[in-house]
Amino acid sequence: MSFPPDYHPGSDQPRLNRPVPERYPQIRPTSGYADARILHSGPGPGAGTEQEPERSALLTARLLVVLSIVVGQLRALSLAVDAWMEGHTGTAWWCTGFQLLSFLIALGAWRIGTQDR
Amino acid sequence: MRVRQPARAVALRGRSQQVLRDHLSADSLTSRRDYLRVMTTVSGGLTVGSLAVSAGVLHRHGDAEAADRLAPGQAVLFTYPGAYDRAMAVRLADGGVVGYSTVCTHLACGVLWREDRGEEGELYCPCHEGAFDIRTGQVTQGPPPRGLPKVLMQERADGSIWAIGTAYADETVPPAACGRLGAAHPRADAITCHQRANGEGN
Numbered sequence: 001m002s003f004p005p006d007y008h009p010g011s012d013q014p015r016l017n018r019p020v021p022e023r024y025p026q027i028r029p030t031s032g033y034a035d036a037r038i039l040h041s042g043p044g045p046g047a048g049t050e051q052e053p054e055r056s057a058l059l060t061a062r063l064l065v066v067l068s069i070v071v072g073q074l075r076a077l078s079l080a081v082d083a084w085m086e087g088h089t090g091t092a093w094w095c096t097g098f099q100l101l102s103f104l105i106a107l108g109a110w111r112i113g114t115q116d117r
Numbered sequence: 118m119r120v121r122q123p124a125r126a127v128a129l130r131g132r133s134q135q136v137l138r139d140h141l142s143a144d145s146l147t148s149r150r151d152y153l154r155v156m157t158t159v160s161g162g163l164t165v166g167s168l169a170v171s172a173g174v175l176h177r178h179g180d181a182e183a184a185d186r187l188a189p190g191q192a193v194l195f196t197y198p199g200a201y202d203r204a205m206a207v208r209l210a211d212g213g214v215v216g217y218s219t220v221c222t223h224l225a226c227g228v229l230w231r232e233d234r235g236e237e238g239e240l241y242c243p244c245h246e247g248a249f250d251i252r253t254g255q256v257t258q259g260p261p262p263r264g265l266p267k268v269l270m271q272e273r274a275d276g277s278i279w280a281i282g283t284a285y286a287d288e289t290v291p292p293a294a295c296g297r298l299g300a301a302h303p304r305a306d307a308i309t310c311h312q313r314a315n316g317e318g319n
Contacts (some may be wrong), residue, residue: 059149066156073163080167085177092171099167106160110153 003112007055059116062109069102069109076102186276187214190238192230194219197268197280204268205230206278207251210237214278216268217254222286223247223261240265254286263287 011017080095187193187208197204197216206216207230217240219228226244234241239257240249247259255264264286271281 059153063149063153063156066153066160070156070160070163073160077163077167077170080170081175084170084175087177089171096167096171099164103160103164106157110157114150116150
């Protein structure tokens with residue numbers, strides 16, 4: 001699943017979707033992702049492989065959201081264990097509900113753009 | 118005699134070595150997308166963990182199972198108030214629970230529960246045949262100079278039994294023990310002393 005549904009990474013022009021080593025023989029794996037010779041998003045001269053750089057920023061944002069969620073879940077789990085040990089079973093179940101909701105949000109944040117990069 | 122290799126074979130080997138070196142020294146191929154997937158999986162794992170905790174997978178200290186119930190005439194050993202203070206709780210025939218230190222006041226031997234001795238059973242020290250009354254902890258036989266220190270027991274509505282304080286051997290439980298208990302645990306004191314005032318306590 002991805003949004004929009006017809007999204008695919010890369011260009012509509014197949015020649016621009018050739019592997020990077022083929023398009024830029026000078027770039028070797030040791031060049032890293034941020035090669036200085038890639039100046040613009042494509043298509044065109046100096047273009048990298050990403051045709052929609054805003055999706056890259058969105059991927060970073062989604063990753064930050066999920067990381068925040070996981071931190072909150074760790075805190076909620078410790079609260080749930082404390083509550084359970086003190087006999088407050090209702091509080092533990094509320095924490096579990098929060099965990100479930102958080103997981104659903106994280107799942108959505110991942111599934112909404114599985115092809116982004 | 119040395120065999121000359123074709124130039125093409127040498128070039129291929131050089132090329133493969135170059136590819137291998139590049140592969141080994143390349144950046145990690147873990148992308149943000151992979152990382153997002155991993156963190157989502159972690160999130161799911163935490164949810165499952167919380168579900169298990171709420172469902173009761175963790176054992177709580179003091180949880181009473183049916184098989185763990187203390188039947189009349191049975192005793193259970195524990196340590197209280199410190200990790201090296203051996204104590205024993207005994208369920209009496211009338212349903213009450215009493216607790217005592219199991220360190221004999223004579224020469225500190227381990228005291229045993231003997232249900233077959235006396236009218237209701239006795240705490241018996243095998244070293245010098247000392248014996249203590251199970252209801253009061255007072256000496257009924259042998260050389261011990263004084264009775265056993267008491268451990269105050271409380272049985273709660275859920276069936277769990279808790280040690281909540283200690284009392285000297287010659288101390289009548291209510292006033293002195295209640296006051297000392299109150300100094301350490303104000304809330305427990307309020308409960309037990311209230312029960313005692315109403316004639317429910319021991």
